Amino acid sequence: MGEHFTIVPEGSITTPQGFRAGGLHCGLKKIERNDLGAIVCDVPASAAGVYTLNAFQAAPLRITQESVALSAGKLQAVLVNSGNANACTGDQGEADAIAMRDEFADALGIDRMLVGVASTGVIGELLPMEKVRAGIAGMPATLKADGGEDFCQAILTTDLVQKMTCVQLKVGDAVVHIAGAAKGSGMIHPNMATMLGFMTTDAWIEPAQLHQLLREATDTSFNMVTVDGDTSTNDMVVVLASGLAAGGSEPLTPAHPDWDAFVAGFRFVAEYLAKAIACDGEGATKLIEVSVQNADNIDAARAIAKTIVGSSLVKSACFGADANWGRIIAATGRAGVPVNVNTVDVRLGDISVLEQSRPVKFDEELALAYLKGDQVNIYVNLNMGSASATAWGCDLTYDYVRINAAYRT
Amino acid sequence: MGEHFTIVPEGSITTPQGFRAGGLHCGLKKIERNDLGAIVCDVPASAAGVYTLNAFQAAPLRITQESVALSAGKLQAVLVNSGNANACTGDQGEADAIAMRDEFADALGIDRMLVGVASTGVIGELLPMEKVRAGIAGMPATLKADGGEDFCQAILTTDLVQKMTCVQLKVGDAVVHIAGAAKGSGMIHPNMATMLGFMTTDAWIEPAQLHQLLREATDTSFNMVTVDGDTSTNDMVVVLASGLAAGGSEPLTPAHPDWDAFVAGFRFVAEYLAKAIACDGEGATKLIEVSVQNADNIDAARAIAKTIVGSSLVKSACFGADANWGRIIAATGRAGVPVNVNTVDVRLGDISVLEQSRPVKFDEELALAYLKGDQVNIYVNLNMGSASATAWGCDLTYDYVRINAAYRT
Incomplete structure (x- = not known):
């Protein structure tokens, strides 16, 4: 197209x-x-x-x-x-x-x-x-x-x-x-x-x-x-x-x-x-874009992408610029769709952190610098099929809590 | 029993x-x-x-x-x-x-x-x-x-x-x-x-x-x-x-x-x-207990109770002691199970805020005092069937964000 x-x-x-x-x-x-x-x-x-x-x-x-x-x-x-x-x-x-x-x-x-x-x-x-x-x-x-x-x-x-x-x-x-x-x-x-x-x-x-x-x-x-x-x-x-x-x-x-x-x-x-x-989500300091690649089918790709971008723990980690791939994997695993637990690659921008479900040594300083930017791209390659999906969200911040807790009182 | x-x-x-x-x-x-x-x-x-x-x-x-x-x-x-x-x-x-x-x-x-x-x-x-x-x-x-x-x-x-x-x-x-x-x-x-x-x-x-x-x-x-x-x-x-x-x-x-x-x-x-x-959830200042009553079946009751207690907006409102029943209703409506939108009662502790889906005038000061306590009980009566379920959670606070954002950095 x-x-x-x-x-x-x-x-x-x-x-x-x-x-x-x-x-x-x-x-x-x-x-x-x-x-x-x-x-x-x-x-x-x-x-x-x-x-x-x-x-x-x-x-x-x-x-x-x-x-x-x-x-x-x-x-x-x-x-x-x-x-x-x-x-x-x-x-x-x-x-x-x-x-x-x-x-x-x-x-x-x-x-x-x-x-x-x-x-x-x-x-x-x-x-x-x-x-x-x-x-x-x-x-x-x-x-x-x-x-x-x-x-x-x-x-x-x-x-x-x-x-x-x-x-x-x-x-x-x-x-x-x-x-x-x-x-x-x-x-x-x-x-x-x-x-x-x-x-x-x-x-x-x-x-x-x-x-x-x-x-x-x-x-x-x-x-x-x-x-x-x-x-x-x-x-x-x-x-x-x-x-x-x-x-x-x-x-x-x-x-x-x-x-x-x-x-x-x-x-x-x-x-x-x-x-x-x-x-422009409440309290947001950055855009999070999650791309799930090579899923079995489009519904699975969408479910995983939305689960990751909606995870409070992933959102908090992005706010804190923490390269916390364990949270990404945990969200992937709880999305309610079958995944092959041995074939997952995860990248933060260009930084590979997991390959074939095995941790990759990466430069923490580089990851910190990347995550401090105003957009974080998370790529999860399931290596199962050929369906892909992208979801968008924002980080979870003190301001989100302030806006939603303190409004009336 | x-x-x-x-x-x-x-x-x-x-x-x-x-x-x-x-x-x-x-x-x-x-x-x-x-x-x-x-x-x-x-x-x-x-x-x-x-x-x-x-x-x-x-x-x-x-x-x-x-x-x-x-x-x-x-x-x-x-x-x-x-x-x-x-x-x-x-x-x-x-x-x-x-x-x-x-x-x-x-x-x-x-x-x-x-x-x-x-x-x-x-x-x-x-x-x-x-x-x-x-x-x-x-x-x-x-x-x-x-x-x-x-x-x-x-x-x-x-x-x-x-x-x-x-x-x-x-x-x-x-x-x-x-x-x-x-x-x-x-x-x-x-x-x-x-x-x-x-x-x-x-x-x-x-x-x-x-x-x-x-x-x-x-x-x-x-x-x-x-x-x-x-x-x-x-x-x-x-x-x-x-x-x-x-x-x-x-x-x-x-x-x-x-x-x-x-x-x-x-x-x-x-x-x-x-x-x-x-x-003892991370950053929690209070326990939230949600009881859903008179649902069609037990799965529906559990789904609604867990959706309400897991809603970031409900959790933030509890932290801010805000009697924000609109968020409770919205969570009820998105739980993925059929509800009768005309028959819902909502109480915060003993304080009725919604009856037969119609807003009830309540004492805001009384509600504030109740919500400032260390346990908030939310009752949602669907008036549809006879199944009930209770779910537990905690409020969403600045400390939750701090603990999960600032850990590594």
């Missing part, structure tokens, strides 16, 4: 043709920062979403799924609030999510089933709907072609940085863009981390195809991120495809000669956002 | 009839503390063990399993070292574990297959066998009827306290004792936590019955403890039953009228040790 895409400098979710975005402060956050944002397309766009597997799925996720289902895979707008998750809020929460959808659709003058909604923030408190209603009324006036940053700010909680990227590539004669924005793992009183992702493209692609593409890309990106192993009630990723790229003549399918290039660009955006979320 | 047992004050693993124990410093630990210990029975005892599910099982575990298998479920002695795990040590590690077994058997003048061995400490380094050999030669002289504490000290690593208990009860006319000692979750360069448990009893009980009893008791005790979710390569629990209790006339089976009382005592000892391990 050739990577024929290029990154668009300062590109955002409004770079693809047909998209505007905006954001404003309606009062859900105590500080004067945007807390309500929207992405709007000039036309009904092909749409697909993936949603948390947490049993306690928040109300807006159910409403967005309903919209996508009842509009045959189309959305024209997405409205997002931060500061309140609208989760564990019962019938009133459901009614509030519906009100957000319907009132924003009415303000835009479009069909109600063409609007999706998302929320992130406090669990178990009702949305202050007067504030939200005032925000919705003001939202259309904020929408603009360069409103990507305003939107991005509106979806952040305790995130330290905005997370946004855009690539472009040729599909036939058309120049196609793929963009994304995300919020990561911030903690809000009294809630858990929530991951929200929004992608836009001006490629012409049918909803069913878009959904499959999103699912596959999510499996190798968002679903391979672990900050603390706690799956939120509000996680979702939504993609809108406007089909408005100049020069497009037929919808994109796997039969198209440029399909692979498009998939590569799409995955790059998803993976970029996933890594950005891991980097 | 009536609890007809009583705790024996200052009882130890040598309180049951027929057992002696001892410990000495042979040089595996840098500090002058016992690092080699043994339990020896006057006669071949019925024996059973449970072992880590980590794929990278350490050499001594394989050797102990071999001994128990080849002696038809009998052991007369167990030799344990701390300071070196003898894990990921290849063929030489296996030879060293065999040498520990054989040389201790020879020193005692008993059959080699009547000796079990266990190790805890550094992964990936060979045992310094001259030191171990010198220790084995001196071990028989240290064995005594009140050697329980010497043994207990020999198996500790960074544990802060010794973990030991003993109960007695009547079985028919006999006074029977059940005792246990354990080491918990300490961190050793460059290794992960290891849990070792040793139980002794003077009841007369056949190996197969003893094995089943140990497995069942382990499922509700040792297997319900989580400190950081990292399963060691060296975990094991071994029980020896001497059958030497005064007055015993027939072996104990479920048909015996006092079987239930014996099981209750056995479970008490296992649970006592499990809780002691959780309490």
Whole structure:
């Protein structure tokens, strides 16, 4: 798969043709920062979403799924609030999510089933709907072609940085863009981390195809991120495809000669956002990337990669710049999949520490210097089959404990 | 099941009839503390063990399993070292574990297959066998009827306290004792936590019955403890039953009228040790006990209890005395088992915070005071079926990060 895409400098979710975005402060956050944002397309766009597997799925996720289902895979707008998750809020929460959808659709003058909604923030408190209603009324006036940053700010909680990227590539004669924005793992009183992702493209692609593409890309990106192993009630990723790229003549399918290039660009955006979320994990000082190679099958490779990157002991060792390969091996062995205990190689960056399951003498000073960097790459080669997977996470630090212990007291 | 047992004050693993124990410093630990210990029975005892599910099982575990298998479920002695795990040590590690077994058997003048061995400490380094050999030669002289504490000290690593208990009860006319000692979750360069448990009893009980009893008791005790979710390569629990209790006339089976009382005592000892391990988890300031009630089935109850007690966010909230029930609900929802999202009650001690999945107004000051105590009990009532389970863990603290990040650097 050739990577024929290029990154668009300062590109955002409004770079693809047909998209505007905006954001404003309606009062859900105590500080004067945007807390309500929207992405709007000039036309009904092909749409697909993936949603948390947490049993306690928040109300807006159910409403967005309903919209996508009842509009045959189309959305024209997405409205997002931060500061309140609208989760564990019962019938009133459901009614509030519906009100957000319907009132924003009415303000835009479009069909109600063409609007999706998302929320992130406090669990178990009702949305202050007067504030939200005032925000919705003001939202259309904020929408603009360069409103990507305003939107991005509106979806952040305790995130330290905005997370946004855009690539472009040729599909036939058309120049196609793929963009994304995300919020990561911030903690809000009294809630858990929530991951929200929004992608836009001006490629012409049918909803069913878009959904499959999103699912596959999510499996190798968002679903391979672990900050603390706690799956939120509000996680979702939504993609809108406007089909408005100049020069497009037929919808994109796997039969198209440029399909692979498009998939590569799409995955790059998803993976970029996933890594950005891991980097900005609570208290994180460094990104940890774990690559498991030559596993029996892809599920085994993913399970081991996620177990290693999620291990509190591995995370602590990375924080302390400790070349503690015993912890990597122990995590490999408890991932719940069969491994050959005699054939494992482990590398930290370029430093080999285990070969064929035998310890290798390595230069401790060199390892310390490597582990003190702001990215640690761990390679585990099982030498069993040919499946590989990569997972991303961050180190476990004093600040993680401080952020999550001291918030309310 | 009536609890007809009583705790024996200052009882130890040598309180049951027929057992002696001892410990000495042979040089595996840098500090002058016992690092080699043994339990020896006057006669071949019925024996059973449970072992880590980590794929990278350490050499001594394989050797102990071999001994128990080849002696038809009998052991007369167990030799344990701390300071070196003898894990990921290849063929030489296996030879060293065999040498520990054989040389201790020879020193005692008993059959080699009547000796079990266990190790805890550094992964990936060979045992310094001259030191171990010198220790084995001196071990028989240290064995005594009140050697329980010497043994207990020999198996500790960074544990802060010794973990030991003993109960007695009547079985028919006999006074029977059940005792246990354990080491918990300490961190050793460059290794992960290891849990070792040793139980002794003077009841007369056949190996197969003893094995089943140990497995069942382990499922509700040792297997319900989580400190950081990292399963060691060296975990094991071994029980020896001497059958030497005064007055015993027939072996104990479920048909015996006092079987239930014996099981209750056995479970008490296992649970006592499990809780002691959780309490003494690295950096812990408090014990967390999670009880899940009225689940559909026992596997679901256990999965949810362990997910909650293992959640970094719940653990951080307990450290910060934050009544953050959203995190408890989120952990409940991601445990991988079906739950009715409309019927959940949550209590912190006596303080109800969620009823039928609806938030309850509670006194924050009262909750803060409760959560500042040295034990936090979390009750989650699913109101679905009739299965219950309890899990134990500890809070996530700055000290956990310090211990595990700063060890080598």
